[in-house]
Amino acid sequence: MSGLARGELDRLIRIERPIADESFDGAGSGTWVLVEDNVWAGIKDVLPSRAERLADGITIATRPARVRMDYRPHLTSDMRFVDITDGVDGRVMQIVAGPADIGRRDGSELMVEDYSTAGNHA
Template sequence: MRGSQLDDRVTIERQTQVNTPSYGMQPGPWVVVASRIPAQVLDDLPSKDESVRDGLAVAKRPARLRIRYMRGLTSDMRVTLHGEDDRVFQIVGGPAELGRRAGIEMKLEAYTS
């Protein structure tokens, strides 16, 4: 994977767990796993992937993410794409290893209304 292809910056985060006296283990704050790493984010082509939830039209915005190989990434993490406005994505596919630890590719999805 050539460095010139990695022209975006992303932050990868994982959610912590908090033990509360009343409810036990609950989702906690997100913590940074890797900050502003070089990446290639490719938007998938538009489709008719739109639905209505509670009277609000919701469109899924799929994308693919490629980064250099990084150990320990899982699908329960999230990715923030940094740009003019930060976009937060959930990981819906992967992470998959490219080559012999040359890189990682993941399928991402952001929700918009």
């Protein structure tokens, strides 16, 4: 018996990993490269709570979610997911916990967050 319900894998995501810029003045200017494209996943937002925090005087609002997909042994916590369900780059999600195995490697579950600054966007 599988640990994942096929119907819950309703979003297409892209998996990316960071590549550091190793030039002398390249600190903080790395890029993201494709690991895997067109991966079916289930994305479930975590229920609202006090998800705002103050970081260096800037209010940051996080949007935590749980992501489930078929088992992938190569996932690491420094990767990120990009929701491409609608054919364009959408929500970008940083892995913050996991991966955890579901069942006997039937699937993988991870906790992710995407960020936005809180406040008036006008």
